[in-house]
Amino acid sequence: MTSYELFQMFVLLLVGHALADYPLQGEFLAKAKNRFAPVPGVPWYQALGAHAVIHGGAVGWITGSITLGVLEVICHMLIDDLKCGHRISYNVDQLLHVACKVVWVVLAASAALP
Template sequence: MTSYELLQMFVLLLVAHALADYPLQGEFLAKAKSRFIPVPGVPWYQALGAHALIHGGAVAWITGSLVLGALEVICHMLIDDLKCGHRISYNVDQLLHVMCKVLWVALILFFPALP
């Protein structure tokens, strides 16, 4: 994969992240995903899982790797849970999400046959 293709992939991952974290998340998921302030009648883990699955699907689609998509789901859930519990700030949350995208591209660079 060329450096231009890797850069293009990274930019697409950032665009997909912005779409998934803002318009595709919406107010409902933003509130319902918190186990610390639950929405009555809505299991927080389902909302958090759905939100993370949107992110993971985008990563898998862009990278062509189900492994990276699954890693994104796990990492996104952990990072968002830390943010919802006020253990990290909004800005640290966003930085960690971007660093995950850097890691995915690096893994593709060093392991091009990643499934």
């Protein structure tokens, strides 16, 4: 991949993140994914999982790699759970999500991933 293609991938990953974390998450998932303040009758892990799968789908679609999509799901769940538990701030949460996108681009550049 050329440096331009890698930059383009990074920008698209940021756009995908913005879409998945804001309009595609919505108020319901934003509240229901929090195991520390659960929505009655809604399993928090299903809401958190659904939110993370939206992100993983965006990463997989943009990178063309199911592996990177699955890694995104796992990382996104862990990071959001830390934020919901007030172990990291909103800004650190967003910084970690962007750092993951940098890692995905590096991995996409350095390996042929499925």
